[in-house]
Amino acid sequence: MEALFFYLFGGLSLISAGFVVFLRRPVHNAMALILTFFCLAGLYLLLHAEFIAVIQVLVYAGAIMVLFLFVIMLLSLEREESLQDPRGRLRRWIGGFLAVLVFLFLAPVWTLQVLPVLKGTFPPERVHEVGNTIWVARLLFTDYLLPFEVASILLLAAIVGAVFFAMRRL
Amino acid sequence: MTDWGAVLLVAIKGFLALGAIMTIIAYMTLMERKVLAFIQVRKGPNRVGPWGLLQPLADGIKLLFKEEISVSGADRILYLMAPVIVTVCALLPFAVVPFGKGIVGGKFLGVPLDQWALGQGVLADINTGVLFIFAISSLGVYGVVLAGWASNSKYPLLGANRAAAQMISYELALGLSVVGVLLLSGTLSLVGIVEDQDRIWKWNCFRQPLGFLLFLIAGSAEICRTPFDFIECENELVAGYQTEYSSMKFGLFYLAEYGHLLLLSTLVTTFFLGGWQGPVLPPIVWFSGKVFAMLFFFMWVRGTYPRLRYDLLMQLGWKVILPAALFNIMITALVLTLIY
Numbered sequence: 326m327e328a329l330f331f332y333l334f335g336g337l338s339l340i341s342a343g344f345v346v347f348l349r350r351p352v353h354n355a356m357a358l359i360l361t362f363f364c365l366a367g368l369y370l371l372l373h374a375e376f377i378a379v380i381q382v383l384v385y386a387g388a389i390m391v392l393f394l395f396v397i398m399l400l401s402l403e404r405e406e407s408l409q410d411p412r413g414r415l416r417r418w419i420g421g422f423l424a425v426l427v428f429l430f431l432a433p434v435w436t437l438q439v440l441p442v443l444k445g446t447f448p449p450e451r452v453h454e455v456g457n458t459i460w461v462a463r464l465l466f467t468d469y470l471l472p473f474e475v476a477s478i479l480l481l482a483a484i485v486g487a488v489f490f491a492m493r494r495l
Numbered sequence: 496m497t498d499w500g501a502v503l504l505v506a507i508k509g510f511l512a513l514g515a516i517m518t519i520i521a522y523m524t525l526m527e528r529k530v531l532a533f534i535q536v537r538k539g540p541n542r543v544g545p546w547g548l549l550q551p552l553a554d555g556i557k558l559l560f561k562e563e564i565s566v567s568g569a570d571r572i573l574y575l576m577a578p579v580i581v582t583v584c585a586l587l588p589f590a591v592v593p594f595g596k597g598i599v600g601g602k603f604l605g606v607p608l609d610q611w612a613l614g615q616g617v618l619a620d621i622n623t624g625v626l627f628i629f630a631i632s633s634l635g636v637y638g639v640v641l642a643g644w645a646s647n648s649k650y651p652l653l654g655a656n657r658a659a660a661q662m663i664s665y666e667l668a669l670g671l672s673v674v675g676v677l678l679l680s681g682t683l684s685l686v687g688i689v690e691d692q693d694r695i696w697k698w699n700c701f702r703q704p705l706g707f708l709l710f711l712i713a714g715s716a717e718i719c720r721t722p723f724d725f726i727e728c729e730n731e732l733v734a735g736y737q738t739e740y741s742s743m744k745f746g747l748f749y750l751a752e753y754g755h756l757l758l759l760s761t762l763v764t765t766f767f768l769g770g771w772q773g774p775v776l777p778p779i780v781w782f783s784g785k786v787f788a789m790l791f792f793f794m795w796v797r798g799t800y801p802r803l804r805y806d807l808l809m810q811l812g813w814k815v816i817l818p819a820a821l822f823n824i825m826i827t828a829l830v831l832t833l834i835y
Contacts, residue, residue: 352573352644356496359637379626388663389632391640395659398652458683459624 331371338364351397356389362386377456504613509590512618516589520753521551527753527794534798558746566646566739573645578740578747581638585754587631593617593622593686595771596778616771616778617686624685625677628762629670632717636662638751639736654735657805658719661785664714664812671820672709675827676766681705689770698769707767707822713816714763716808718755718760721797723808760789 341364344357362385369378465473525540525547532539540547565574587603595616621627643655676681680691685834692698700707716723737748764785771778803811822826 329654356573375621375623379630381632383626383630387630391636391663394640398640398656415764
């Protein structure tokens with residue numbers, strides 16, 4: 326049953342990721358990307374990471390992609406304009422290069438039979454027992470407090486910057 | 496080893512719940528028309544069946560047999576997908592709303608009831624229930640935005656832009672206004688939240704009055720009920736994002752609208768009014784009674800309040816409700832730390 330769902334979500338996420346790259350209209354690309362995020366959330370769910378799965382849908386699919394779609398609709402970007410742009414070609418080369426780099430970085434995973442997971446304090450059974458929201462929160466506010474606060478300051482700076490630029494336009 | 500009997504039972508339970516929700520949604524349209532008529536001193540629908548009881552059926556048949564008009568230049572796939580997305584996102588969150596008290600242990604037709612929430616008064620008791628609801632309902636925005644964009648028409652596009660801005664703004668306030676409740680009950684599971692309010696004075700509307708008020712306001716803005724129904728404001732936008740839809744495709748939008756209203760009422764009941772908890776009467780009666788009281792409340796508001804202005808709506812959301820919700824969280828957290 327689990328294997329079935331794994332191949333379903335995995336296959337669907339690969340297909341929709343392909344659509345993100347190859348479809349022509351920006352709105353379609355955005356929709357395909359949302360489907361990809363959804364399938365990733367399904368994969369997280371199979372790993373018993375319910376909190377991450379729900380946050381994946383809530384933040385990426387629910388909030389960030391709405392903004393993407395909003396921008397596409399407001400600017401009414403039409404098909405293939407960027408492809409004629411010479412800078413667009415350069416960007417494509419850079420993007421392709423980065424993709425190959427990531428692939429090479431991840432390639433050793435193919436040779437592994439079982440991932441060397443850290444069998445530490447949080448085996449799936451125990452996390453499943455208490456619910457992983459509690460554990461994520463506990464770790465986030467004790468062991469990883471500094472990175473957490475740094476990230477929040479970074480976000481605050483981004484918000485202040487955005488408001489500053491918007492104020493100058495008004 | 497998968498227990499296929501349990502799978503079958505879960506499927507049957509799901510279909511029964513879906514049937515009940517669909518029937519209630521159908522009769523909510525009648526209830527709304529009757530309540531509005533009562534407020535405006537009219538009779539309301541009274542021709543189809545006794546007291547107009549068959550009116551929803553007649554409406555449904557009419558919608559099914561209406562001519563289907565599609566727009567030239569519309570993005571065909573997305574145009575058809577939009578109402579489906581909206582409807583699915585309106586119905587899916589009901590899966591985690593507890594509607595009754597569970598049975599501990601026991602068997603039904605030889606299937607043990609302790610697996611997959613079979614014996615519980617909820618379809619799926621997941622421990623991130625609240626986040627699940629917000630995640631799914633945040634996806635509902637896509638249906639609206641795509642409907643407006645794919646129709647290739649001016650008014651729907653404007654309506655969709657408004658809808659997206661309004662829903663994103665108020666989603667935040669809605670989420671933050673529940674945080675006080677989550678702090679009090681210490682869980683994200685809706686079943687846990689209801690079980691926490693086991694005495695009347697422990698109902699969250701008494702422990703979280705500000706959160707309750709903010710949730711009601713932000714909730715009616717999120718589902719675009721009347722004081723905030725700018726997305727289909729007929730004197731400015733014809734009918735907003737659903738202008739170009741006809742026949743059952745329009746019917747789906749209509750269904751989703753009432754589905755959202757029902758969902759909001761059940762959520763208010765669950766978060767603030769103690770869910771199925773209550774003395775003497777059986778839990779399901781308490782639950783439906785509270786939900787219908789909330790439905791009546793929202794219809795009453797629709798019958799008595801005029802529409803705001805769009806810019807005022809945004810100001811209210813960002814400058815009043817959001818800070819008030821944050822204030823509520825701070826106070827709740829402070830009190831809880833002082834007590835414990």
